[in-house]
Amino acid sequence: MNSLGLPRAPGDTRVVVAMSGGVDSSVVAAMLKKEGYDVIGITLQLYDHGDAIHRKGACCAGQDIHDARRVAEAINIPHYVLDYEDRFRQEVIDRFAESYLSGETPIPCVECNRSIKFRDLLKTAKELGADILATGHYIVDRALPNGKRGLFRAADPHRDQSYFLYATTPEQLEILRFPLGELKTKEETRAMARELGLSVAEKADSQDICFVPEGKYSDIIERLKPGAVAPGDVVHIDGRVLGQHEGIIHYTVGQRRGLKLATGEPLYVIKLDAEKGQVIVGPREALATKTIRINDINWLGDELPGPEGMEVAVRVRSTREPRPAILRFTENGAEAELLQSEDGVSPGQACVIYDSEDPRARLLGGGTILRNEPVITKIAV
Structure with a gap:
C-alpha cells in the first residue's frame, strides 16, 4: 500500500490536488509530488471580490489563483484554473441569501464542499484520470475494519474541520484524501512549507466567508435580493x-x-x-434547547440507530465541542435529544454527529438544523 492507501506505487497513482492558493493545499501538493505521485493541481475561480464590493482591482480570488500557479510552477506540476463562478453563484451564494431571508443562519462552506468541491470537482478529477482527490482540510480519513473509509476529528482540535465536512458521502470517501489531518499544529504545516521552499509559507489564513468581503454578509444579500430586506x-x-x-x-x-x-x-x-x-x-x-430536529441527513456510520436510539455526541456550532445526545431517526429526518440543554441552537446551522465526545472521535454524519422550540415556549403569535 502507498501512503494514500492504494495498492500501487506512487508513480502509478494520479492525484488531483484542490489548490486554493493557501499554505495548506500547497503543502499537500508539494509533499505528494515529493513522494513521487503523479500530481495535478486544480484551482477553482469561484467569485470576484472586486465585483462583490463594486471596486475593481480588489480581487482577492485573483491573488489566490496567482499564488497557486506559482506553487505549481515551483514544484513542477500541471496546473489548471476552472471557472466555476456560475455554479458557485447558483449552488452556494444564492442559497446563502435565500436562507438568511427565511430566518436561518446558513453555513455556505458546507454547501460549497457538498456541491462544488466534492461533487463537481470530483467529477473533473475523474475525467482527468485521477485515482485520488486530495485537499488541505484538517480531518483524518482512514480505512475501517469493514474495508470502507471513515472520517475522524483532526489531531489539532483548533484546526479540526470535521464540522464542515459532515456532508461527504461514503462514495466520495473512497477517493478523497486529507493528508494534513494528523498534524498537531498549524506551525507544523508552515514548517513543512518552508522546508519545501514554498512561497506561501507565511501567507495568512483566510478569514470569514470567502465571497463576503470585510464580513458584511448583509450587504451581499441586499445586493443579490434588492427590496427583499x-x-x-x-x-x-x-x-x-x-x-x-x-x-x-x-x-x-x-x-x-x-x-x-x-x-x-x-x-x-x-x-x-x-x-x-x-x-x-x-x-x-429562553435560548435553552434539548431536542434538535434535523433534516437532509448524511449518514457515515456503519449502522442506523434503532428504535431506542443511539448514544452519540452532537455539535451545533463549529466553535463548540460535541455534547452527549440520543439520536433517533424519524420519517422526516432525525432528532437529537441532548442530555443537557444547549443555548442558541440556530435553524440553518449544522448538527454534526460523532460517535463520542473524544477529541479524535469518528464523524458519523449530520444534517441541517430545523426550527426548534426552546424550553421556554411562550412565543409571541
Whole structure:
C-alpha cells in the first residue's frame, strides 16, 4: 500500500490536488509530488471580490489563483484554473441569501464542499484520470475494519474541520484524501512549507466567508435580493413589541449585542420569524434547547440507530465541542435529544454527529438544523 492507501506505487497513482492558493493545499501538493505521485493541481475561480464590493482591482480570488500557479510552477506540476463562478453563484451564494431571508443562519462552506468541491470537482478529477482527490482540510480519513473509509476529528482540535465536512458521502470517501489531518499544529504545516521552499509559507489564513468581503454578509444579500430586506417588529416572548428592526438578516439566534433596546434587562435573539418579519427576543434561559430536529441527513456510520436510539455526541456550532445526545431517526429526518440543554441552537446551522465526545472521535454524519422550540415556549403569535 502507498501512503494514500492504494495498492500501487506512487508513480502509478494520479492525484488531483484542490489548490486554493493557501499554505495548506500547497503543502499537500508539494509533499505528494515529493513522494513521487503523479500530481495535478486544480484551482477553482469561484467569485470576484472586486465585483462583490463594486471596486475593481480588489480581487482577492485573483491573488489566490496567482499564488497557486506559482506553487505549481515551483514544484513542477500541471496546473489548471476552472471557472466555476456560475455554479458557485447558483449552488452556494444564492442559497446563502435565500436562507438568511427565511430566518436561518446558513453555513455556505458546507454547501460549497457538498456541491462544488466534492461533487463537481470530483467529477473533473475523474475525467482527468485521477485515482485520488486530495485537499488541505484538517480531518483524518482512514480505512475501517469493514474495508470502507471513515472520517475522524483532526489531531489539532483548533484546526479540526470535521464540522464542515459532515456532508461527504461514503462514495466520495473512497477517493478523497486529507493528508494534513494528523498534524498537531498549524506551525507544523508552515514548517513543512518552508522546508519545501514554498512561497506561501507565511501567507495568512483566510478569514470569514470567502465571497463576503470585510464580513458584511448583509450587504451581499441586499445586493443579490434588492427590496427583499424589510423592517419589522422586535417582539418579546411575552408578546410586547419593544421596537423596530431593519431586517431579520441582521440578526442570528443567540445574539445579544446590537439589539438597541433600552429595557433594563439583558435580552437575546430567541427566534427569527421570517413570515411575520419579527425578531423575537427574551432572557438567556429562553435560548435553552434539548431536542434538535434535523433534516437532509448524511449518514457515515456503519449502522442506523434503532428504535431506542443511539448514544452519540452532537455539535451545533463549529466553535463548540460535541455534547452527549440520543439520536433517533424519524420519517422526516432525525432528532437529537441532548442530555443537557444547549443555548442558541440556530435553524440553518449544522448538527454534526460523532460517535463520542473524544477529541479524535469518528464523524458519523449530520444534517441541517430545523426550527426548534426552546424550553421556554411562550412565543409571541
